[in-house]
Amino acid sequence: MISHFLKLEWKQFVRSAAFGKSIAVKILMGFFALYFILTFLAIGVGGYFILKKEFPDSDPLELVNSYLLFAILGDLIFRYLMQKLPIMNIKPMLILPIKKSNLVHYVLGKSSFSFFNILGLFFYIPFAIVLIKEGYNTTGVLGWLFTMILIIQSANFLNFLINKNNIALVVIAAILLSLIGLQKFNILDVVSYGGQVFNAIYANPIFSLIGVVVLVVLYQLNYKQLRNQVYLDEAVAAKVEEAKSADLSFTDRLGDVAPFIKNDMRLIWRNKRTKTVFLMSFLFLFYGLIFFTNEMYAKMPAMLMFASLFITGGFALNYGQFIPAWDSAHYKMLMSQSFRYRKFLESKWVLMVSMTTILYVLSFPYLYFGIDVFLMITVGAIFNIGFNSLFLLYAGSFNRKRIDLTKGGFGNTQGTSATQFLIIIPLMLFPMLLFWVFNKFVGYNSGFIIVASIGLISLLFKNYAMSFIENKYIKDKYVMINAFEKEA
Known part of the structure; x- marks a missing residue:
């Protein structure tokens, strides 16, 4: 069934009126994507040695762990602003004998392979390989890497739940700025406390199972939300929204x-x-x-x-x-x-x-x-x-x-x-x-x-x-x- 869905999407892509237009733009976007991939790969491979050289008295893994909390919150904000929700033209399929659960699982599964999720792996996987080669505990590193992958996927599904909620964006941005402020003005050592969490995962890889629970919960929430919307009457019903008008009278002075x-x-x-x-x-x-x-x-x-x-x-x-x-x-x-x-x-x-x-x-x-x-x-x-x-x-x-x-x-x-x-x-x-x-x-x-x-x-x-x-x-x-x- 999944292969059939992929074939349908490919046909929709190549047969669309937009296909063939702006080829130069598509190629340029591809180069941009390749640039970011190579950049993350270079940082992943050389990051350990750069940190070791710049901070000889510190453990490179602990340094990375110390700032992961900031990176995760920043990633959530970036995803909110830039990442597309997983979509598929499922309206024509609602009259066919296809299980709605299959449609929903396909849409959610497809989102796991988005560029946002893949890009981070070009840093974490090479970095983990270097750590193992440098003598770090293999089980601990693999547990740490597994946790990073779970966090990436969890951020992916969390973004879909909060994507249309502007309040959620403000809250996440406020938390990030507050943590930066607390660290900057030495009110709270956020770097140290955040690092201890990920250091604990390296020391006890069993803690990575917490990430599995979080991912499963977020996946189920997304599944229930989408599953409740996959109905023909929901797809064809005209959406009526209440128009909200803000007071823009202050612009009248501009003539x-x-x-x-x-x-x-x-x-x-x-x-x-x-x-x-x-x-x-x-x-x-x-x-x-x-x-x-x-x-x-x-x-x-x-x-x-x-x-x-x-x-x-x-x-x-x-x-x-x-x-x-x-x-x-x-x-x-x-x-x-x-x-x-x-x-x-x-x-x-x-x-x-x-x-x-x-x-x-x-x-x-x-x-x-x-x-x-x-x-x-x-x-x-x-x-x-x-x-x-x-x-x-x-x-x-x-x-x-x-x-x-x-x-x-x-x-x-x-x-x-x-x-x-x-x-x-x-x-x-x-x-x-x-x-x-x-x-x-x-x-x-x-x-x-x-x-x-x-x-x-x-x-x-x-x-x-x-x-x-x-x-x-x-x-x-x-x-x-x-x-x-x-x-x-």
Whole structure:
């Protein structure tokens, strides 16, 4: 039966209208996946020796165990935002003599082989092999590895239970941030207590059976939830949801662009993919911790500029590159209305600039790393507000891919084309190159000045740039309508 399901899904994939489109994007996504796999594999193989070299007085396994709690919570947040729920087009099968339990078990079993579950194994398995070769107790290491696999699978099924619950995301994020804060300010030694749990599993592998119980319970909860929904009347029934309207009257002070901004804010919060982009932008605030806490990057200031742009530009970069494809489902209707195209574009600009400003204010804690670091973040924010916001609007005029806002998660390439990858060059590499050149041949402060100047000059010429961009959109108006009318 499972082989039959797999054949049906393969036929559905190769016969779909989307198959064959954006082959370059699919290949590029494959390269990204391969990159992450090789990275995790390299860390898994060399992690033990790197830790042994950097911390000669510590046990590498105990070091890894000490931070596993943070990794697990971070993985849950990432899964919530990026992982697709296990789906299968089962509606046509409900009238066939197929056991509904088989359908449910297949869907859940299929989810166990998702990219998120496989990726972690490229670290844990090589790391475990190295531990055994270095003389660690084989039974203990295998028990530890078995526990890691159980945790990965448990996180997979837990994510499916909480995926549509925003409160769960807030709770998990609050727990993670609280634990980081308790450790950072020496209130509670979270690293030590967390490490003791996993050290105990290595010392007594029998404790790994607790993970089996947790996994079985989560699987059964998922099974019952899906099993109760696998009915024909449930599949064909029209879903009626109560519309909830938030008070967005505060946007009225923005004038003529207020109606468009209200629509954008509703669109962002009511749809999976845009909500993911919005929430992910706050995670980019922590991107700088990877760079500013690593002495290696102190010798590569251009890479610090790269991080600075991402800290405040997470929303603008991820949302702006798909303008106006976010509105593709109702673009034809929008273009039939009586309004200046300029107002539609300015609403997008105001939204990107506002979010960049909010993210900049939230980045104030980076003052902890020094004035130079915060100055670089400030320069990045100015460049994002001045140059990047306008460039993203212009690049949007080349978008020809429709986006289904109800679909979200990792691997969703709807709306993605070569355009999205080409615009990364001026958005990220241009300021990095400018900063590198002026820093190397003129002086460190001159790098700040030139990048900030480009942002300020772009802001000063905003009206001229907007007129140019508006004319480009008007010129391509009917081409875009025709492209968005096609199925994604």
